[in-house]
Amino acid sequence: MRYSVSITKRQREQIPLLLRSVGIHHLQEPIRRPNGFPVWQIFYGVSGSGEFYIDGERAVLSPGQIAILEPHVRHGYQSTGGDWLVHYVGFDGDACAKLLSCLRLNLQGLFSLTDPDLFLSHLSALAQSASTGKPQLTECSKELYSMLLDLSGGVRRLPMSQAAEGSGLVKEIILYLEDHYSGDLSLDDLSSQFHKTPEYLCTTFKSVTGETIMHYLRRIRIHHAKVLLMEHPDEGIKDISLRCGFNGVSYFGRVFKEATGYTPQGYRLGVKDMS
DSSP states (O other): OEEEEEHHHHHHHOOOSEEEEEEEEEEEEOOOEETTOOOOEEEEEEEEEEEEEEEEEEEEOTTTEEEETTTTEEEEEEESSSSOOOEEEEEOOOOOHHHHHHHHHOOOEEEEOOOOOHHHHHHHHHHHHHTTTOOOOHHHHHHHHHHHHHHHHEEEEOOOOOTTTTTTHHHHHHHHHHHHTSSSOOOHHHHHHHTTTTHHHHHHHHHHHHSSSHHHHHHHHHHHHHHHHHTTTTTTHHHHHTTTTTHHHHHHHHHHHHHHOHHHHHHHOOOTTTT
């Protein structure tokens, strides 16, 4: 479950700490944001693990830990292999920078929690409010403030680790896939791009991520297709499939349903198993 919260200009002027998004048991897809994201974000590892790249550093988020990301800072994250479930909350507001500085939470990175259950209780309350479709933003602001107060005395910063062998190459491959997913990519294309044999690329990529390059590319394409389906409700399924690198609409439909449990049109309408 994930929810976004729309904010009016008047609400922004009146409420200094604003809930913008919240997710519970979200199956996290790979993300790359070279220009960062406009709001503060906190991720909580539920199960599996994921690797964060934050302004040139990297670290793995394990279950029970949190990652704090500042707005507009270059970052990306991805599963280290298999399903990666997270909770997350996004927030902003005129008081954010000063408040987080006072609470000494303005340092992005990974943190361990003294009392995970306390953090989760705040997150659950925010998700419950957001799920109504019309959350009481003042009450959400109070809950956010309480959450940040509790975090300020209950977190320990974890060191960002050095890159594992081969992960630099893998990061470059992922960035290339993100930039060229809409085209017709093959292992031979990647081999020419990175001046490595296809076998070496495949072995190195799987040792770091736990999955093959082509499977990873397919997940990127599916993610972008999901975004386009929701953001462009009038665009045809065939056009979206082509924009995401799928050469046939029937193949796109089959792969999309395998990955999400929905047909593309069913996903757009929120109807599962729609034929």
